[in-house]
Structure formats: C-alpha cells, structure tokens
Amino acid sequence: MNYIKELNAFYNQVLINPLSGSAMTLWNALMHINNLCGWKKEFTASVSLLHLKSGIKGTTFKRARDELQKKGYIRFTSRGGNQAAIYQIISQQHNSEQSDTPVQTFLCRAPNRNENAASSNNTQHHRYLCRSPRAGEQYGIKCG
Template sequence: MNYIKQLNAFYNQLDFNPLSNNAILLWHSLMQINNKTGWKQKFTVAAKVITAKIQLNESVFKRARTELQEKGYIHCQSRSGNLAPVYEIIRLTIEHDCISNSTISDDL
C-alpha cells in the first residue's frame, strides 16, 4: 500500500463520505499499526492497545470502529474468546504498474 496515496485518497473521500473525529483518529491509528506490520492485508490488534494509544474509552472506540466499517473504510472481523479482531484497511486507491511514455514516438 502506498501510504501517501492512501492518505490523500482518504481525505478526498471525506468530502463525500464524512467521518466523526473519533473515526478519523481510529483510522489513522489503524494505518500506523498496519504500517508496522509491513502493510499486511489483514492484521490483528487488541482493542485495549488501540484505546490506550488514542485515549478513547471502549464505547467511543466501538462506535468509531462501527462507523469506519459501515462507511467502507475498514473491515473488522471479531474472533471468539480473548482473541484480537482481524482488521483490513480498505484501499481507497488503485495501484497500477507504470508504463513508460518514453517509447511513444515524438512524431505523433
């Protein structure tokens, strides 16, 4: 995932799909955690870790997480027992392979 492109796309998306401040804070935290994982498609992190990091109580955190899920910014899959949920940040950009324009003739 290209962090800068994702960040820019996120803020562009907010114009059409706004979020609460707490949801924005949570999204940034999840992006930072996902960066630490090396941009794995799916990653786990305990709610207690996130709530401590961004200083939200559990109910506010859950509302923000639900908001991100409902508006299509993340997927979150709960697991049984004391296992941390599995998160997936939805890519807001499409990354393409670059094609060099240097092969195009100047005669065109």
C-alpha cells in the same frame, strides 16, 4: 500500500463520505499499526492497543469502529474471548482517483482592514481544494 497516497485519498474521500472525529482518529491508528506490520492485507490489533494508540475507549471506540466498517473504510472480524480482532483497511485510492467529480478550486479574499480601500495590496488569496459529491454542490467554505 503507499502510506502518503492512502492518507491523501482518505482525506479526499472524507469530504464525500464524512466520518466522526473519533472514526478518523481510529482509522489513523489502524493505518499506523498496519504500517508497522508491513502492510498486510489482514492484521490483528488488540482493543487495548487501539485504545492506547487512538485515545478512544469504551462505547466511543465501538461506535467509531462500526462507523468505519459501515462506511467502507475498514473491515473487522471479532474473534471472541481474549483474541484480538482481525482488521483490513480498505484502500480509498481507487475511490479518490476514479471519482467522476472534478476537483474544484475556490479563490477566497481575506477581509481587508478597511473594506473601502481601493488598493488590492490588502487582499490575500487562499486556495482550497475540495471534492464535491454532486455537480455544482459546494462545501461550506467561508472566506472573509
């Protein structure tokens, strides 16, 4: 697994398959742990370690973990007792690279101090890349 490619694919996929902030934080903690494990297909992580790495506890942790599994970002198996759960991170690279929806570029103009100014020197342009789940559908990117 290539960490940077997986991070980029994850954040592209989140545009199509959104996650809560807690789920995103937990996914990043799981990625870090799997990186320390040498990118195993399956690895174990205790709840206390995930609480420490993510800062998420209790029912918020359980909801975030369930959300990641439900939306296809991870698989986990609880083992009961004091045994750590078994985790598998599902690669998002295939989802990101195989999307049939093209990446769209939006050019946005920052507001001028004086909207009546004729000079284009007061205009700043920013590029935003986003993936649209359906042709023609845009995310709520507001510029200016």
